[in-house]
Amino acid sequence: MDRCSVCGNEAVYCTRYEGHCYCEEHFIKRFEKRVRRTIRKYNMFGKEERLVVGVSGGKDSLTALYLLPRINPRWEVIGLAIDEGIPGYRDITLKDLEEKAKEWGVRIEVVSFEKEFGYTLDEMLRMKEEKGLPYNACTFCGVFRRYLLNKYARELGATKLVTAHNLDDVVQTFLMDIMRGDFARLSRLRPVVKSSNPKLVPRVKLFYNIPEKEVALYSLVKGIYPSFVECPHARFSMRWEIRKFINKIEEKQPGTKFAMLRTLEAILSNVRPSESIGVCKVCGEPSSSEVCRACQLRMELGILPPSSD
Ligand code: SF4
Numbered sequence: 001m002d003r004c005s006v007c008g009n010e011a012v013y014c015t016r017y018e019g020h021c022y023c024e025e026h027f028i029k030r031f032e033k034r035v036r037r038t039i040r041k042y043n044m045f046g047k048e049e050r051l052v053v054g055v056s057g058g059k060d061s062l063t064a065l066y067l068l069p070r071i072n073p074r075w076e077v078i079g080l081a082i083d084e085g086i087p088g089y090r091d092i093t094l095k096d097l098e099e100k101a102k103e104w105g106v107r108i109e110v111v112s113f114e115k116e117f118g119y120t121l122d123e124m125l126r127m128k129e130e131k132g133l134p135y136n137a138c139t140f141c142g143v144f145r146r147y148l149l150n151k152y153a154r155e156l157g158a159t160k161l162v163t164a165h166n167l168d169d170v171v172q173t174f175l176m177d178i179m180r181g182d183f184a185r186l187s188r189l190r191p192v193v194k195s196s197n198p199k200l201v202p203r204v205k206l207f208y209n210i211p212e213k214e215v216a217l218y219s220l221v222k223g224i225y226p227s228f229v230e231c232p233h234a235r236f237s238m239r240w241e242i243r244k245f246i247n248k249i250e251e252k253q254p255g256t257k258f259a260m261l262r263t264l265e266a267i268l269s270n271v272r273p274s275e276s277i278g279v280c281k282v283c284g285e286p287s288s289s290e291v292c293r294a295c296q297l298r299m300e301l302g303i304l305p306p307s308s309d
C-alpha cells in the first residue's frame with residue numbers, strides 16, 4: 001500500500017512525474033494550492049471580477065464552477081452552458097449542471113444552437129452529409145461553441161471568460177496545431193488570451209498546468225463528479241487519437257505532458273501575444289478574417305439568414 005508523503009496515511013494518489021503520494025486530505029490541499037498558484041503565476045484574475053465560466057456539466061467545468069467562488073468570494077461567478085443539441089449526452093450533462101448549480105447557489109445561463117442558429121448540431125450534421133462537406137462534428141461544435149461563449153459572455157458583462165481547459169487539453173491542442181500547421185492558433189494557446197478588440201472577452205484556461213487525472217480525482221473526492229457520459233462524436237475526432245497517443249507516451253515516460261508544456265511556453269515566450277482582430281463583415285463578431293469561421297460554416301451549410309441591411 002502506498003503511503004502519503006506528507007502524513008504517512010493511506011495514499012489515494014501518486015504522481016509518477018514527481019514520485020510523491022498523497023492521502024485524500026493532502027491531495028485536496030495540494031490540488032487547491034496548485035490552482036491558486038496557477039492563478040497567481042499567470043496573473044489570471046484581479047481582486048474584483050465578473051467571471052463567466054464556460055460550463056458543459058463535465059468534471060472539469062463543474063470543478064471550476066465549484067472552486068472559483070471559494071477561492072475568492074468577491075468574484076462574481078456565472079456559468080454559461082451551450083446546448084449543441086446532442087441527444088443522450090448534452091441533455092444529461094446539463095441536468096447535472098443544473099442540479100449542482102442549484103446546490104452551490106451559482107447562476108447559470110444556457111444558450112442553444114437551435115435557438116441561435118435555427119438548427120441543432122445533429123441537424124447540421126445531416127445537412128453536412130447531404131452537401132458532402134468534409135468537416136466532422138467537432139469542427140462545427142467547436143467553432144459555434146467558441147462563438148457563442150464569447151458573444152454571451154460579453155452580453156453578461158464578463159471581465160473574463162473562464163474555460164476549464166487542463167494540461168491534457170493544452171498539450172493535445174499543441175500537437176494538433178503542429179500537425180495542422182496552424183501557427184496562428186498555436187500562438188493563442190496561452191493561459192490568458194487578450195485582444196485589442198473590446199468585443200473579444202479575455203479568455204482564461206483555469207487548469208492550464210494541471211493534469212486531467214488530478215482534476216478528475218478532485219471532483220471525485222469532493223463529490224462533484226457528474227454522470228459519466230461521453231459525447232457520441234468524440235471517438236471520431238482527431239483529438240481522440242492524439243489523446244490516446246500522448247497518454248501512451250506519458251505512461252512509458254512520466255512527465256512527458258509537462259515537458260510538452262515547457263516547450264510550448266518556450267515557443268510562446270518568443271511570439272508576440274496576439275494579432276489585431278477585426279470584426280466579421282457578416283455578423284459583426286470578432287474575427288481575424290473578413291468573414292468569421294462561424295459565418296463561413298453557416299454559409300457552407302446554407303443556414304445563414306439573409307442580411308437585414
Ligand atoms: Fe462537440 Fe466534439 Fe466535444 Fe462532442 S466531442 S461535445 S461534438 S467538440
Ligand code: ZN
Nearest residue numbers: 280283292295
Ligand atoms: Zn460572422
